[in-house]
Amino acid sequence: xxxxxxxxxxxxxxxxxxxxxxxxxxxxxxxxxxxxxxxxxxxxxxxxxxxxxxxxxxxxxxxxxxxxxxxxxxxxxxxxxxxxxxxxxxxxxxxxxxxxxxxxxxxxxxxxxxxxxxxxxxxxxxxxxxxxxxxxxxxxxxxxxxxxxxxxxxxxxxxxxxxxxxxxxxxxxxxxxxxxxxxxxxxxxxxxxxxxxxxxxxxxxxxxxxxxxxxxxxxxxxxxxxxxxxxxxxxxxxxxxxxxxxxxxxxxxxxxxxxxxxxxxxxxxxxxxxxxxxxxxxxxxxxxxxxxxxxxxxxxxxxxxxxxxxxxxxxxxxxxxxxxxxxxxxxxxxxxxxxxxxxxxxxxxxxx
Amino acid sequence: xxxxxxxxxxxxxxxxxxxxxxxxxxxxxxxxxxxxxxxxxxxxxxxxxxxxxxxxxxxxxxxxxxxxxxxxxxxxxxxxxxxxxxxxxxxxxxxxxxxxxxxxxxxxxxxxxxxxxxxxxxxxxxxxxxxxxxxxxxxxxxxxxxxxxxxxxxxxxxxxxxxxxxxxxxxxxxxxxxxxxxxxxxxxxxxxxxxxxxxxxxxxxxxxxxxxxxxxxxxxxxxxxxxxxxxxxxxxxxxxxxxxxxxxxxxxxxxxxxxxxxxxxxxxxxxxxxxxxxxxxxxxxxxxxxxxxxxxxxxxxxxxxxxxxxxxxxxxxxxxxxxxxxxxxxxxxxxxxxxxxxxxxxxxxxxx
Ligand SMILES: CC(C)[C@H](C(=O)O)[C@@H](O)C(=O)O
Ligand SMILES: CC(C)[C@H](C(=O)O)[C@@H](O)C(=O)O
Numbered sequence: 001x002x003x004x005x006x007x008x009x010x011x012x013x014x015x016x017x018x019x020x021x022x023x024x025x026x027x028x029x030x031x032x033x034x035x036x037x038x039x040x041x042x043x044x045x046x047x048x049x050x051x052x053x054x055x056x057x058x059x060x061x062x063x064x065x066x067x068x069x070x071x072x073x074x075x076x077x078x079x080x081x082x083x084x085x086x087x088x089x090x091x092x093x094x095x096x097x098x099x100x101x102x103x104x105x106x107x108x109x110x111x112x113x114x115x116x117x118x119x120x121x122x123x124x125x126x127x128x129x130x131x132x133x134x135x136x137x138x139x140x141x142x143x144x145x146x147x148x149x150x151x152x153x154x155x156x157x158x159x160x161x162x163x164x165x166x167x168x169x170x171x172x173x174x175x176x177x178x179x180x181x182x183x184x185x186x187x188x189x190x191x192x193x194x195x196x197x198x199x200x201x202x203x204x205x206x207x208x209x210x211x212x213x214x215x216x217x218x219x220x221x222x223x224x225x226x227x228x229x230x231x232x233x234x235x236x237x238x239x240x241x242x243x244x245x246x247x248x249x250x251x252x253x254x255x256x257x258x259x260x261x262x263x264x265x266x267x268x269x270x271x272x273x274x275x276x277x278x279x280x281x282x283x284x285x286x287x288x289x290x291x292x293x294x295x296x297x298x299x300x301x302x303x304x305x306x307x308x309x310x311x312x313x314x315x316x317x318x319x320x321x322x323x324x325x326x327x328x329x330x331x332x333x334x335x336x337x338x339x340x341x342x343x344x345x346x347x348x349x350x351x352x
Numbered sequence: 353x354x355x356x357x358x359x360x361x362x363x364x365x366x367x368x369x370x371x372x373x374x375x376x377x378x379x380x381x382x383x384x385x386x387x388x389x390x391x392x393x394x395x396x397x398x399x400x401x402x403x404x405x406x407x408x409x410x411x412x413x414x415x416x417x418x419x420x421x422x423x424x425x426x427x428x429x430x431x432x433x434x435x436x437x438x439x440x441x442x443x444x445x446x447x448x449x450x451x452x453x454x455x456x457x458x459x460x461x462x463x464x465x466x467x468x469x470x471x472x473x474x475x476x477x478x479x480x481x482x483x484x485x486x487x488x489x490x491x492x493x494x495x496x497x498x499x500x501x502x503x504x505x506x507x508x509x510x511x512x513x514x515x516x517x518x519x520x521x522x523x524x525x526x527x528x529x530x531x532x533x534x535x536x537x538x539x540x541x542x543x544x545x546x547x548x549x550x551x552x553x554x555x556x557x558x559x560x561x562x563x564x565x566x567x568x569x570x571x572x573x574x575x576x577x578x579x580x581x582x583x584x585x586x587x588x589x590x591x592x593x594x595x596x597x598x599x600x601x602x603x604x605x606x607x608x609x610x611x612x613x614x615x616x617x618x619x620x621x622x623x624x625x626x627x628x629x630x631x632x633x634x635x636x637x638x639x640x641x642x643x644x645x646x647x648x649x650x651x652x653x654x655x656x657x658x659x660x661x662x663x664x665x666x667x668x669x670x671x672x673x674x675x676x677x678x679x680x681x682x683x684x685x686x687x688x689x690x691x692x693x694x695x696x697x698x699x700x701x702x703x704x
Binding site for chain 2 (some may be wrong): 084091092095096100122123124125126127143144146148149150152153154155156157158159160161162163164165166167168169172194195196197198199200201202203204207223226227228230231234235248251252254255256258259260264
């Protein structure tokens with residue numbers, strides 16, 4: 001079978017999700033459409049998955065749903081999650097049943113999360129410096145595998161475990177990808193782990209980074225414990241170029257990265273299957289923010305920047321750069337009264 | 353056996369350790385001595401443990417060493433760890449063989465780490481606000497138990513695991529302690545975990561916090577995922593009063609807390625066995641910093657603030673408050689040329 005020529009048409013699955021996901025995703029889709037213009041056709045199929053859909057239908061994501069999603073070129077997701085106090089949603093049932101299920105089922109082993117302090121954006125740091133790095137987070141292993149259990153639940157003798165699984169297979173392919181990213185950037189890579197405590201996983205990660213580094217003599221690399229990495233993210237974030245790290249550390253560091261770079265409202269991410277065996281999924285790092293949902297208060301920029309990662313992944317760098325530039329210009333000019341979700345989207349599109 | 357009357361004499365074990373540990377600890381001991389004055393006798397016994405001692409003697413910490421340490425009222429530790437590139441020290445052999453061994457052997461289940469932005473201290477945050485919180489970190493469970501392994505090591509089929517152990521026994525006693533701390537403070541407690549992914553451990557922690565909260569109706573509590581907690585530590589650290597969390601999350605959050613509050617050079621910690629069955633251990637959060645060791649460049653403030661926690665633990669709040677006040681005054685007046693380790697110690701003692 002010939003690969004589809006996605007440079008002329010994109011068949012996109014869209015999962016707006018819950019809360020502000022439903023407000024930011026239409027802006028992202030419209031921006032994508034505007035950037036592609038006459039150069040490429042785009043068809044979108046909306047899927048209702050999320051906490052709201054689950055509460056209404058009892059369904060999170062069936063095997064048929066998975067098969068339907070698998071047929072698309074890529075997936076754009078807004079945000080999922082309902083009222084955190086709703087007992088029917090306890091224990092991350094939606095996050096795991098939908099978001100993590102997709103990452104695992106579609107082997108999204110690269111979780112790509114770029115961070116930049118765009119000119120004009122107010123960082124909470126006094127001296128952020130020239131921040132421009134990308135976290136290459138593992139997406140299918142570590143403590144995210146759901147491998148653990150509990151006995152004597154609810155008693156004073158309860159024991160609960162969580163198992164972090166790390167395989168040479170999984171770490172090697174991620175590390176290889178991270179070095180390739182570093183080759184295309186400033187050629188600096190930092191492994192973040194906790195090798196002095198998590199010695200088994202730590203030794204595996206260290207060995208595979210060291211081995212891959214030999215194949216990239218022009219990439220300088222160093223190592224930081226995860227606790228030390230949080231310090232540098234605050235005191236000297238400009239020191240980073242590519243960070244490669246495990247699923248859980250990557251989760252923590254990328255929210256922190258969003259915070260120091262001026263807000264999680266700007267942080268985009270790609271859940272990528274580089275082999276192309278499954279569609280990759282693009283989503284803002286932020287959540288569904290039920291507290292501000294439905295008020296057109298959400299910033300669609302992170303969702304719009306996620307389409308940049310999507311276009312790059314599909315091999316369409318030209319419209320990607322145009323959206324990126326439009327966002328940068330819009331951010332540089334932000335001032336005055338807060339704008340609605342739609343107004344930000346319009347402003348970005350007007351600069352394309 | 354009568355409990356020793358430590359309000360009149362302190363029998364202190366001192367482990368300067370490596371690098372700057374050897375420079376900051378004498379300042380801390382001298383400050384302790386000065387603050388106690390004629391009110392209490394203090395005897396100190398130095399122990400040589402650390403990376404340097406290990407490289408010279410091949411010994412990290414024997415059972416006899418443990419027995420000797422157990423006889424003291426408390427332990428003051430500087431920092432341990434040698435050259436990170438030395439292969440003889442790989443895999444955290446000193447950190448685990450010494451620091452973690454002591455925490456586990458002496459059942460230091462409370463790892464107490466206060467954070468304050470002292471007046472005069474320059475935070476890397478534009479608007480830190482009135483930061484004054486304490487992290488109550490679990491010290492004897494979680495992913496720190498060394499429970500994991502690897503098979504097919506060094507091959508492309510390697511699998512490495514890390515197991516996080518969580519017991520009702522261990523979590524309940526920590527949570528109880530944390531609520532008691534909250535009662536004596538601003539009565540706000542935040543549980544930090546990752547309950548949407550680590551569902552087994554997450555359910556245990558949530559259940560025990562909820563149960564303890566019923567016994568403290570005047571303490572308001574909330575919950576944050578660890579990733580979200582890092583955002584708030586940067587955007588609104590003043591929102592926190594008491595954070596209760598697991599061993600690994602606590603490790604990460606307290607380094608971040610040190611960074612946002614103006615430097616890991618000010619962060620003190622107590623490894624506490626509240627039951628008094630074993631001596632508790634007090635140490636600055638910072639490491640041995642081999643790069644600046646031996647140059648009198650290290651700030652002894654974190655070590656000196658660790659003696660405040662030590663005095664409080666031994667039931668001597670009066671000299672504790674005096675050291676704390678002296679540090680606060682010294683910090684408020686810091687300006688001009690950087691001072692040597694000894695000069696900072698002298699300055700703090702002159703303000704007692
Ligand atoms: C919702 C949650 C399961 C998810 C994660 O932990 O990966 C989120 O925090 C993220 O970073 O995408
Ligand atoms: C040295 C290391 C084992 C230790 C830890 O992870 O607990 C340190 O980072 C700390 O926070 O005291």
